[in-house]
């Protein structure tokens with residue numbers, strides 16, 4: 001199944017007149033064309049709908065109220081995209097790699113410039129975690145995530161992208177080969193001999209998506225300026 005927001009009233013203003021449909025992907029008229037990403041992975045598609053007919057019982061909720069439901073779902077999606085747990089794990093990995101790598105005869109993590117970047121990132125992540133907890137606790141009090149989810153989305157994805165940048169920086173030339181044979185488990189060891197570094201180039205490229213999906217970070221800034229700052 002795919003869920004789609006479809007225009008059902010052409011006279012209504014932009015965010016109104018949209019309905020929420022669940023569509024069976026086997027319905028005649030649907031064509032799926034894969035998009036292969038920079039890391040050679042297939043995780044997204046172009047989907048074409050040509051005269052697709054959907055039974056009315058597949059409509060979720062009321063006709064023309066789809067954007068209201070979508071906003072609720074997007075609030076949760078954007079809160080989820082913050083991915084604090086994932087970033088904490090990746091920060092642990094970054095520190096481990098930066099301890100293994102040497103600069104001027106000492107672990108890279110002890111280099112004042114590199115160490116300061118890691119510390120600044122860790123502080124941002126701690127602050128994000130507290131903000132996510134505030135949103136989660138207001139959710140338990142019955143208040144769904146509103147426009148503050150846009151702040152979590154921006155900050156969470158900036159942290160995720162910075163983590164991938166620092167990982168690539170930490171291992172330097174070891175990250176350069178795009179070692180698909182190792183990534184697909186065809187070889188036991190990476191071509192450079194440094195297994196930890198082998199996925200990092202692919203990971204770096206893949207994470208460019210995070211500031212786009214769930215609504216681009218520029219759009220989140222528009223939401224913050226209108227809904228929170230009242231500009």
Ligand SMILES: Cc1cc2nc3c(=O)[nH]c(=O)nc-3n(C[C@H](O)[C@H](O)[C@H](O)COP(=O)(O)OP(=O)(O)OC[C@H]3O[C@@H](n4cnc5c(N)ncnc54)[C@H](O)[C@@H]3O)c2cc1C
Pocket residue numbers: 044209212213214215216217218219222
């Ligand atoms: C990996 C991945 C998975 C995805 N999964 C899904 C999915 O499951 N379901 C789904 O529906 N979509 C999905 N998307 C699509 C995603 O939501 C859109 O790509 C995203 O919302 C950006 O929209 P767009 O591509 O139309 O860019 P556009 O709106 O064409 O924007 C292009 C550029 O212009 C900027 N821009 C546009 N309008 C403004 C403005 N008013 N002010 C300032 N800047 C602006 C944008 O920030 C962006 O940099 C996915 C995308 C990716 C990359």
